[in-house]
Amino acid sequence: MLKKKKIDKERLNKVVTEVRQNQELRERGYREQALKLYPWICTRCTREFNRQNLYELTVHHKDHNHDNNPSDGSNWELLCVYCHDNEHSRSLDAEYGELVSNDQPKQSATHTPFADLKALLNKNS
Numbered sequence: 001m002l003k004k005k006k007i008d009k010e011r012l013n014k015v016v017t018e019v020r021q022n023q024e025l026r027e028r029g030y031r032e033q034a035l036k037l038y039p040w041i042c043t044r045c046t047r048e049f050n051r052q053n054l055y056e057l058t059v060h061h062k063d064h065n066h067d068n069n070p071s072d073g074s075n076w077e078l079l080c081v082y083c084h085d086n087e088h089s090r091s092l093d094a095e096y097g098e099l100v101s102n103d104q105p106k107q108s109a110t111h112t113p114f115a116d117l118k119a120l121l122n123k124n125s
Contacts, residue, residue, distance in 0.1 A: 030059060030069040030076065031058075031059050033069075033071065033073065034059045034073055034076045034078060035054070035057075035059075035078075037073040037076075038073065038076075038077075038078050040054060040057060040078070041078065042057065042078060042079050042080040042083050043060075043077045043078055043079055043083075044079055044080075044083040044086075044087075045080060045082070045083055047080050049080075056080055056081050057078055057079070057080055057081075058078070058079055058080070058081055058084045059076050059077075059078060059079075060076065060077050060078070060079045060084050060087060061075055061076060062075050062076070062077060063075055064091065
């Protein structure tokens, strides 16, 4: 029985040591640094976060380079998952627009849904 308690205690110490080391590695990561530097608020929609929903707050790299992580946080901004998705969608849309404009002449919309609105309104009165 004494041997089992000793083994369990050694195992527990090993697990605790590993957890602490992993925590230190995570804290050195850019997400942990950003969460320490900035208030837990989405930069775009100003939604506030707490420990329960913090997983929904992401770190966005302003220059889109995940290797550019200055310790002062100048390349980071905290965005909620929705604003972060929107930011990347806008970037993709802009890239697609550049591809289309280089390959084809720009075409504007030709449909005018309100062209006869005045006539329709007068007809119904």
